[in-house]
Amino acid sequence: MNYIPIVIIILLIITLFVMFYLYCGFYFKDICNNLEYFYYGESTPTNKTILILGGIHGNEPAGSKAILQLMNDININKVKINNNRIIFVPYVNYCALRLNKRQVPFIGDLNRKFPITENYNEDDLNPIVKKIIIMMKQSDFIIDFHEGWGFYKEKTGSIGSTITPTNTDISNQLADLVYDNLNKSITEDYKKFTILVDETYNDKIKNNPDKYAKNEDIKYTLRYYANLTKENYILIETSGQNDIQDLDVRTSQARTIIDTVLNFYNTY
Numbered sequence: 001m002n003y004i005p006i007v008i009i010i011l012l013i014i015t016l017f018v019m020f021y022l023y024c025g026f027y028f029k030d031i032c033n034n035l036e037y038f039y040y041g042e043s044t045p046t047n048k049t050i051l052i053l054g055g056i057h058g059n060e061p062a063g064s065k066a067i068l069q070l071m072n073d074i075n076i077n078k079v080k081i082n083n084n085r086i087i088f089v090p091y092v093n094y095c096a097l098r099l100n101k102r103q104v105p106f107i108g109d110l111n112r113k114f115p116i117t118e119n120y121n122e123d124d125l126n127p128i129v130k131k132i133i134i135m136m137k138q139s140d141f142i143i144d145f146h147e148g149w150g151f152y153k154e155k156t157g158s159i160g161s162t163i164t165p166t167n168t169d170i171s172n173q174l175a176d177l178v179y180d181n182l183n184k185s186i187t188e189d190y191k192k193f194t195i196l197v198d199e200t201y202n203d204k205i206k207n208n209p210d211k212y213a214k215n216e217d218i219k220y221t222l223r224y225y226a227n228l229t230k231e232n233y234i235l236i237e238t239s240g241q242n243d244i245q246d247l248d249v250r251t252s253q254a255r256t257i258i259d260t261v262l263n264f265y266n267t268y
């Protein structure tokens with residue numbers, strides 16, 4: 001039997017498949033790396049800039065929802081920005097959010113793509129990461145919204161319902177304020193938020209183990225980079241994924257966090 005025609009057909013099918021895959025990837029990357037952001041308020045010598053990031057992971061939508069809700073409130077004059085400038089980024093990972101997946105092919109996990117040193121090559125950065133770093137450099141405070149799959153206080157290994165500041169005074173001060181404002185509306189103890197801190201703040205954990213716990217730092221994350229560059233920043237993890245709590249509850253928590261930070265800077 002002559003196998004040559006069969007082999008040729010198989011090779012042809014493989015070649016067509018690879019070409020189709022590369023073709024899709026090209027367009028996928030083009031669409032998914034297109035970051036939308038919205039500037040509200042003016043940049044003046046006295047105004048602060050607050051950067052609010054939602055949905056760096058696509059299956060963690062509460063931050064995005066809260067950002068869109070506030071943008072709408074400003075657009076219909078329900079909320080007025082009197083001071084400061086806000087940069088809203090509702091969909092950091094747009095394609096992943098649309099698909100409700102942590103990450104999508106060709107783009108990968110955006111929260112594992114940040115530099116771990118200040119001497120990095122800009123050309124090596126993912127285009128979204130590159131744009132976010134530019135916005136970070138313009139900002140006085142950054143809120144980074146995520147959602148965990150459980151409740152931290154249940155000790156199942158999830159960091160849902162935690163606040164992680166970078167090691168600056170303002171980050172720590174705002175983490176405390178956010179903690180107070182969130183927890184006063186939560187009745188069940190296991191659902192209450194905990195503040196995760198680095199080793200520098202071991203005393204806080206010793207003196208108040210219910211409020212503070214140890215942060216397990218992860219390299220290549222936005223938090224790691226923000227801490228490295230001494231940005232004022234908080235990482236928020238609501239609970240969370242797979243609708244473990246109603247999305248309205250998590251969105252309202254995210255809104256409380258945004259309002260706490262914006263009120264701290266006398267924005268409204």
Ligand SMILES: [Zn+2]
Nearest residue numbers: 057060146147
């Ligand atoms: Zn996340």
